[in-house]
Amino acid sequence: MSRPLLAVSGLTKRYRRGDKTIAAVDDVSFDIRPGETLALAGPSGSGKSTIARLVLRLIEPDAGRIEFEGGDFLALNGAALRARRARLQMVFQDPLAAFNPRATVARVLDDPLRIHDVASRRERPRGIAALLERVGLSADLAGRAIHEISGGQRQRIAIARAIATKPSLIVLDEAVSALDVSVRRQILQLLLDLQREERIAFLFISHDLGVISAIAHRIVILDAGRVAESGDARAVIGAPQSAIGKALVAAAPKLNRTSTQGTADRQ
Amino acid sequence: MSPLRRFLLTPEAIAGAIILLALFAMALSASLFFPGDPQAIAGPALLPPFQHWSLPLGTDRLGRDVQAELFHGARTSLAVGLAAAAAALAVGAIVGTLAGFAGGVVDEVLMRVTDAFQTVPSFLLALAFVSIVGPSLGVVVAAIALGAWTGPARVARAEVLSIRERDFVAGARVIGMHPLEIAFREVLPNALPPVLALSSVIVAAAILTEAALSFLGLGDPNRVTWGGMIAEGRAVLRTAPFLSIIPGIALVLTVLGVYLAGEGVVETTAVRRSLS
Numbered sequence: 001m002s003r004p005l006l007a008v009s010g011l012t013k014r015y016r017r018g019d020k021t022i023a024a025v026d027d028v029s030f031d032i033r034p035g036e037t038l039a040l041a042g043p044s045g046s047g048k049s050t051i052a053r054l055v056l057r058l059i060e061p062d063a064g065r066i067e068f069e070g071g072d073f074l075a076l077n078g079a080a081l082r083a084r085r086a087r088l089q090m091v092f093q094d095p096l097a098a099f100n101p102r103a104t105v106a107r108v109l110d111d112p113l114r115i116h117d118v119a120s121r122r123e124r125p126r127g128i129a130a131l132l133e134r135v136g137l138s139a140d141l142a143g144r145a146i147h148e149i150s151g152g153q154r155q156r157i158a159i160a161r162a163i164a165t166k167p168s169l170i171v172l173d174e175a176v177s178a179l180d181v182s183v184r185r186q187i188l189q190l191l192l193d194l195q196r197e198e199r200i201a202f203l204f205i206s207h208d209l210g211v212i213s214a215i216a217h218r219i220v221i222l223d224a225g226r227v228a229e230s231g232d233a234r235a236v237i238g239a240p241q242s243a244i245g246k247a248l249v250a251a252a253p254k255l256n257r258t259s260t261q262g263t264a265d266r267q
Numbered sequence: 268m269s270p271l272r273r274f275l276l277t278p279e280a281i282a283g284a285i286i287l288l289a290l291f292a293m294a295l296s297a298s299l300f301f302p303g304d305p306q307a308i309a310g311p312a313l314l315p316p317f318q319h320w321s322l323p324l325g326t327d328r329l330g331r332d333v334q335a336e337l338f339h340g341a342r343t344s345l346a347v348g349l350a351a352a353a354a355a356l357a358v359g360a361i362v363g364t365l366a367g368f369a370g371g372v373v374d375e376v377l378m379r380v381t382d383a384f385q386t387v388p389s390f391l392l393a394l395a396f397v398s399i400v401g402p403s404l405g406v407v408v409a410a411i412a413l414g415a416w417t418g419p420a421r422v423a424r425a426e427v428l429s430i431r432e433r434d435f436v437a438g439a440r441v442i443g444m445h446p447l448e449i450a451f452r453e454v455l456p457n458a459l460p461p462v463l464a465l466s467s468v469i470v471a472a473a474i475l476t477e478a479a480l481s482f483l484g485l486g487d488p489n490r491v492t493w494g495g496m497i498a499e500g501r502a503v504l505r506t507a508p509f510l511s512i513i514p515g516i517a518l519v520l521t522v523l524g525v526y527l528a529g530e531g532v533v534e535t536t537a538v539r540r541s542l543s
Contacts, residue, residue: 058437085443097434112442161442249507 003070004031005201006055006169011064013050024050025061034168035199039212039233041248042222048205051222052173054058055203056090057081069168086116086165093174095154105132105157106142112164114195131160135190152183156190163194169205176211188215209248213237221245273535275342280531286524294340301335305491309335313507327496327510328503337517339491344521347408348474352466354412355473358460359419360455366420367427367458368450378424378543389414393476397485404487407480409471418469419462467529471522478518493518 013025020085025047032038032166040048053059055066056071066073068088076084092098099108109128113119119127129139135156146154155175162170194200206212210218216233221244228242240246274280309322309332324333338508366377393410395542400406430436431454480486481494493514500510
């Protein structure tokens with residue numbers, strides 16, 4: 001078995017609310033192998049997004065270890081951390097909020113290429129065009145403002161920005177939840193294609209078990225900041241053992257079936 | 268509807284724009300209509316207005332052309348007002364952005380410095396600064412900006428505090444952008460609109476402060492200023508009140524024009540905000 005790409009152990013994040021301390025994430029451990037998709041599922045408030053932000057070092061944990069590509073990710077700081085971020089990217093839920101409202105498509109894609117020295121100033125316009133093409137968009141889109149393009153196009157731009165620096169892991173925080181059903185299917189297909197061709201691992205955060213069973217290899221179900229159960233995605237969704245797992249499967253039966261079929265049709 | 272057209276639909280904006288345009292025309296045409304030194308003697312002393320066709324606004328105690336002084340004074344007022352406001356907004360925006368974005372000790376220190384400046388009356392601050400450094404146009408601009416940057420700093424900080432929690436700032440961190448670049452390239456431009464809304468108040472206050480400094484004899488002595496003209500006319504206030512009244516009216520109209528135009532701009536952008 002190959003070494004894990006990301007190994008999270010004992011991850012804990014507490015928040016103060018008044019006099020009480022609440023653990024948003026409580027002793028969570030999991031790992032992701034190269035090229036694999038691990039889904040984090042759970043009801044809202046179960047700590048999914050907090051874990052995403054901890055793994056990306058957008059917030060700092062109170063306890064636990066994060067090992068990424070064989071090194072202690074929590075030990076990195078300043079310029080070393082910024083350089084390492086090239087390998088660990090993120091796609092946000094709301095594709096409009098994820099970009100500077102004043103930005104153009106070209107600037108959004110230019111930033112990672114410039115910051116991580118992927119391409120020289122002269123080569124960057126070609127790099128931007130290549131990225132747009134890679135996510136199935138026309139290179140003409142480069143001059144447009146972010147607020148002028150559609151939600152699906154924006155999420156493709158977000159994915160293009162995430163893959164610009166050739167990462168080994170992308171955290172997708174409810175990345176398809178805000179999209180309508182047909183666009184969602186296209187974006188999931190794009191993610192599957194990228195994973196197959198470039199062996200990118202995904203940490204896929206979602207509350208939608210239908211989407212998860214279409215894209216994820218393994219699943220971790222969270223309940224109130226703790227791991228309720230984990231295992232092979234289809235096996236867990238097919239026969240959940242934990243109370244919260246059963247509740248999640250029972251809660252969205254209809255949505256579950258349609259989107260599973262929808263994705264299955266395309267494969 | 269274009270922003271310019273919407274701007275021109277509000278009556279206060281039209282009035283403000285007309286006054287400001289007239290003022291700019293005066294300032295720009297000053298050396299065209301009155302090419303010589305405005306402080307040179309042009310005729311008999313204390314000639315009342317509307318007595319002589321070539322000196323329509325009369326002359327002062329030394330026989331200087333009041334109209335020429337008024338035109339050249341418009342230059343000083345506008346230059347000082349705009350430069351001081353620009354400096355105050357720039358300093359305020361930078362300090363506010365750094366404080367709001369960095370947080371912690373940096374925020375604490377910068378905001379206490381802001382408090383310190385805010386507790387000293389800004390006119391006293393300007394007065395002290397000019398008396399120590401000496402009156403010249405640049406010093407007057409700096410002195411006025413010194414007391415005016417705290418407002419923009421507070422507004423910018425408040426705005427930055429809310430913007431820095433937004434997803435796109437997290438996105439900029441994820442792609443490895445340097446914190447200073449995030450602060451000044453991603454956050455600051457989005458925090459500017461409410462800061463710029465302060466500019467009309469600051470320009471108007473700066474023009475008045477400059478006039479007050481000149482009135483006290485702390486303006487640039489090599490330049491005609493409206494405040495200086497009022498001070499000059501004070502000695503003959505009973506016999507020739509027009510010497511103080513004319514630049515006084517110019518000052519009132521200018522400040523009024525800046526306010527009205529500023530109101531119009533705020534109104535226009537407010538409409539656009541509520542529409543979007």
